[in-house]
Amino acid sequence: MTAPKQDRSRATRRRLLETAIRCLATHGWEASTVGLIATEAGLSRGAVQHHFPTREALIIAALEHMFADRAALLDALPDPSGTDPDRIHTVVAGLVEAIGGELFRAALQVWTVAAADPDLRSAVVPLERHFAREVHRRAVRLLRVDDTDPHMRGLIQATLDLARGLALADILTDDSRRRAHVVRTWSTHLALALPKP
């Protein structure tokens, strides 16, 4: 395969995966068939099935792709400087953003179906665990805490659980104003609890 062809193929794959996430987030699990995703991505059903033999394979690949994207987003977060509470607020807001939004909406569709479908669950659990670990690792680095201290570890986990709770609260209505206040309050508290540099 020549290089331009490879590039085209990679770009097509990316468009397909991002379309799958958008379809799941907007139309839900039931409606997000291979046919709908193909149409929305401007591809034939055959072209999609050439990349991914089943809907499950396509959706799992889409989640994997988006999880990697979000982890990269956290890596690109400028190691924030400035006064302590502001630095913590920037990091917590970044974590809340990385966990929430369209990716969360799409993932929630998959988790909810997986909750009652053992096959799908066994495909989703390792993926979800991997993403949770990757986000945790980045939170530890960005917040500059000692992860071997059980109390600090608990606070980081609580921060990520809070982020998931906030993402969930945004599913049915726009919760952005309330969320901003909760993130600010939490950050102020976390700043007090974290060891001073």
Added chain:
Amino acid sequence: MTAPKQDRSRATRRRLLETAIRCLATHGWEASTVGLIATEAGLSRGAVQHHFPTREALIIAALEHMFADRAALLDALPDPSGTDPDRIHTVVAGLVEAIGGELFRAALQVWTVAAADPDLRSAVVPLERHFAREVHRRAVRLLRVDDTDPHMRGLIQATLDLARGLALADILTDDSRRRAHVVRTWSTHLALALPKP
């Protein structure tokens, strides 16, 4: 209608609503048809449709019933005494329990479908708001905080968002050990933040 007949009818209604929640939590939205719920409750489909003309009406009533049950559970929580951090821990653990578990699993199925279904969403949002307000009110009372203080209000909301995040983390795998640690860590921290009596 004679009193025993009324009692029987009330007991049947309760059994039906609790079965609907169990079906949703165990089998998911798609599988939880009126037919399945009727069978599992030991009723005929006609008897169910006599109480509730549509599946949506049955499921909304089931959520309403369970939300009221959980609020009652919080009201029954003995106003805990003892040293401060232990009291806060009892309350936070009670809130996490009231928000999570089977009710959360069932509600998640409904929220997820409602996210892509405007009709269902408009039925679910007021119900969900009412429950959130009721739980918040009880949290304020149990934690004995001044809810007009925006910072305190933010901390209570963060605690409830954390509880939802923890409930979500339990959907695909048993997360009880990690959850106990997070609840303990957050309670210790919240106890420090709350005003001393």
